[in-house]
Amino acid sequence: MKPYVYIAHPIAPKVEAYIAEHCEYKIWNEANEKMPKDQLKKELKSADGAILTGYDVDEALLAGTENLKVVSTVSVGYNRYDTAALKKQNVYGTHTPHVLDETVADLIFGLVLSGGRRIAELHEYVKGGHWGEEPDSAFYGYDIHQRTIGLIGMGRIGEKVAKRARFGFDMDIRYYNRSRKTEIEEKYDAVRLELDELLKQADFVVLIVPLTNDTYHLIGERELKLMKSSAVLINGARGPVVDEYAVVQALQDETIFSAALDVFEKEPLPQDHPLLSLRNVTLTPHIGSATRNTDEAMMMRAAVNMVQGARGETPQDVIKELR
Numbered sequence: 581m582k583p584y585v586y587i588a589h590p591i592a593p594k595v596e597a598y599i600a601e602h603c604e605y606k607i608w609n610e611a612n613e614k615m616p617k618d619q620l621k622k623e624l625k626s627a628d629g630a631i632l633t634g635y636d637v638d639e640a641l642l643a644g645t646e647n648l649k650v651v652s653t654v655s656v657g658y659n660r661y662d663t664a665a666l667k668k669q670n671v672y673g674t675h676t677p678h679v680l681d682e683t684v685a686d687l688i689f690g691l692v693l694s695g696g697r698r699i700a701e702l703h704e705y706v707k708g709g710h711w712g713e714e715p716d717s718a719f720y721g722y723d724i725h726q727r728t729i730g731l732i733g734m735g736r737i738g739e740k741v742a743k744r745a746r747f748g749f750d751m752d753i754r755y756y757n758r759s760r761k762t763e764i765e766e767k768y769d770a771v772r773l774e775l776d777e778l779l780k781q782a783d784f785v786v787l788i789v790p791l792t793n794d795t796y797h798l799i800g801e802r803e804l805k806l807m808k809s810s811a812v813l814i815n816g817a818r819g820p821v822v823d824e825y826a827v828v829q830a831l832q833d834e835t836i837f838s839a840a841l842d843v844f845e846k847e848p849l850p851q852d853h854p855l856l857s858l859r860n861v862t863l864t865p866h867i868g869s870a871t872r873n874t875d876e877a878m879m880m881r882a883a884v885n886m887v888q889g890a891r892g893e894t895p896q897d898v899i900k901e902l903r
Contacts, residue, residue, distance in 0.1 A: 583628035583890035584647075588615055588635060595879045602887045603629070617641065624648060629890030631882050637673070639665040650674060650889025652882040654875075657818060659791045663901040673899040674885035676878045678736065680869035685740035687868050688816040689748075691840035692729070692784050695812035697721040698838070700862035722783065722810060722837065724749050730782025731755040732775070732798070733789035733817065734764060741786060742768045754778050779806040784814060791818035799823065804830040811836045816868055819844040828854045831861060842868055 585599065587607045599605050606623065608615045614634065615623070624630055624645045633654040635641070642648065642665055650672040653661065658675045666673045694700045698721040705711065729745045731738045734757040745751040746768040753770035755761070756778045764770055775798075779785060785807060789795045799813070800823040807813070813836055815822055824845050830836050840862035841855070847866055855861055869878060885895040 583887075584626060585629040585631075585886055585890050586623045586627045587631045588620060588623075589631070589633060591631070591879050591883070592876045595876065595883050598880065599883050599887065603890060621645075629886040631886055633882070634660070636660050636662075637666065638662040639668070642666070642669045642671065645669065645671070649892065650886055650895060652886040652889070652895070654878045654882040655869075656680060657790065658899050659818065661899065663899060666899075667902055672885075672889045672895055673902050674882070674889065674895045674897045675899055676881040676885075677897060679877045679881050680874050681736045681740050683871055683874040684737050684816060684868040685744060687842060687864070688737070688741050688786060688788070688814060689744050691814045691816065691842060691862060691864070692745075692786070692812070693724060694862040695814060695838045695840035696724050696727075696784065698860075700840075701838075701859055722812070724751070724784075726750050726752075727783040728752040728754060728781055729784045729786060730773075730778040732778065732785065732787045733757060734761050734770075735788065737816075738788045739764055739768075741788065742770060746770075754781055775803070776806055779803055780808075782811060783808065784812045786814045787817040787821050789817050789821060791820055795821050797821070797823045799827075801826040801829070804835055807836050809834065809836065813839040813841075815839075815841045815843055817843060819847065824853075824855065828858065831858050834860075838862070842866055 582604050584604045587605060590609050590611050621641060626647060628647050629650045631652045637651055637660060639662060648671050652674045654676055656675055656677050658673060661673045663673060702719060729751045731741060734755045742753050742764065746753055753768050754773050755770055756773055756775045760772050798821050804826055827839055831839060838860040842864045843866050855863060885897050888895040
């Protein structure tokens, strides 16, 4: 008998076909509306597995789900999954690493280019009809090539960014990470520094770390003041890794040159947020992995994880705290 699973958001047809081959299933197909939590609880009561992306999976949601063996998210980050509650209920939690690494690195480097060369800012300038007879100096940004990039976090995505920086733009690589990565140092001539020293040296400071208690507001007023006045801050991690209001102040005061942010403390970004009134920012709506190919690959990986868990097998991508 096939296990029964629940998918709490629309999925690609080929992913649905894979699930149908292995499971009885039901899907919430409202793309622009999340399922109410009380309704979701009812759906999960008889489920062996579920794909739950963008939902808080906590003790309250898991209560009474006696058949549930696995919950899977279509993302690398799993900060909305209460791992203690999952462990208590003996439920696997899974995520989708590896699939999106190259795509996210592409986006991060786009933010590097926009932040340094003022691409987003000057795009709006031209569209607004302001381009006149200004001297070239009015549009000056900073070179990307042969400058120093500081990577805060040197995991899989960090390495992909380092590769682009070193071999695409001949940049000097500095990184801050809990553990030393000697192989990466050899491949990319990278140098490991403590955080404060990295902030002082880097022309581009790139955040690529998970959100944890240790990384919450890792970059705040003190850290921004350590950076060069010509530096660019790029956040491709999670919004709360930086203190947004400290960043706003640093941009207003020109403590740093610019910021390029794909993630925010509250998403979608509130319409009255002061970041929206600033000139020297690039803002994108959390699109690190947002390409069709990558999204479908992540969905399929999440589906495979769910199917494995629902059948009583150990999924391939169990969250590390639950291994």
